Amino acid sequence: MSYILVIDDEPLICWLVEEALRESGYRVKTAPDWQKGLSLAREEAPALVLVDLKLPGKSGVAVLDELARLAPGVPGVLITGEPGEVSVPQAAFVLRKPFDLSDLRRLVQEMVPLSGKP
Template sequence: MSAKQHKILVVDDEPDILDLLEYNLSKEGYKVKTALDGRKAVNIAAKFAPDLILLDIMMPHQDGVETCRQLRENPDLYNTFIVFLTARSEEYSEVAAFDTGADDYITKPIKPRALMSRISALFRREAKKRKKNNKINVNGLSIDRSSYMVIVQDEQISLPKKEFELLYYLAQNPDKVHSRDELLQNIWGSDVYVLARTVDVHIRKVREKIGSNYIVTVKGVGYKFGGEE
């Protein structure tokens, strides 16, 4: 899918930043809409159906973390990328961002050329994933990459996007041990800075939903799919 076919929603309470990003994104061929706060963003996204949302964290009325949580509750936005924009660098912001379903995390001040490169990388990575084998069935667990559907013992389970990608990646390579760094590299990408703790949090959440016997912890190394703990 080319840039001209991608739609991007930019959410920030600073008009100057909205103007800067709208100008640069439009110049790259993206179709762009903007919102000055989280509440408006949720309403606009439901109608606009963006492929990607650039979302500020620190906003009045409703912050970016809560806005992201609400956006991820809309099934029509399940495949939408959400990239946080913030001047904050605390660990809390990063962990909260990914816990609510963010795909990337970029700190201000924003460098337009670097941002365009990051957005292009997200779309390229998604296109490559779609070309791979889309279905995995093992030990009562069914994972369908094309529909983001997970079924465990005939029960459909809903997983946020990053939790799904993590499970799918592990299941593609059963019995192979993956380090946290490898999982960060392949699920979040090399140009996204996140903590190793983010992997642990996502693994814990996946286990809570599908059962603890599908993902094994190998102490001091990482995680693998298959077997009993």
Template sequence: MKKDSILIVDDQPGVRRLLLEALRQAGFRVFQAASGEEGLQKIISEKPSLAILDMKMPGMSGVEFLRELHRRAWSLPIIVVTAYEDKDLAEQARKLGVQYFLHKPFDLSHLYHLVDIALAQQCYPDLEVLTG
């Protein structure tokens, strides 16, 4: 089993379940949160290697979640999953350190590829990454 752990922060139970099952099958330890607030608590308690974040959630949005990570100086790779082509939202996420985006609907092979790249980038920060 891989030692890396992944936190899924998404308000949609079906999306969380799909990601949870796919990532566990790939050998990751996976935690999930239904809100940004719950996600912040899971980061404290579980210390994941990577987070997969939905941008459009009730309560704390994905951007607010990213701002809170930035405010607390917490650093971990984030993959943003979104069904919306919102260039302003994507730019805000980039300014808050997000490098990886996955658009719904997505192929699981693309998810695995982005996870591998994000985790490799965390281990080797000078690695040049192309995310296509």
């Protein structure tokens, strides 16, 4: 089973997303920074990437660009707490903080349906 990659410098966000998705049957890997996230993607291509818009040292948009080269076709979800309209062609979806975990689960299930039992 492929995994969901979460890249966010907020430990609580990583933990919440990981717990919510694992409870739903997904395998999840988290990265506290863009370097670790890209390293994990190089080791094994994820099925989906959720990445924070504002990461120290590199924007989430730039991370999605690099991930597209490393793992073509892997969809990306941009997570942001920024107010206003955020349009990012590299992202399949923009998820606004704070988000409801049931909305997160529904979004991930639509993008990466579970097949069989975990």
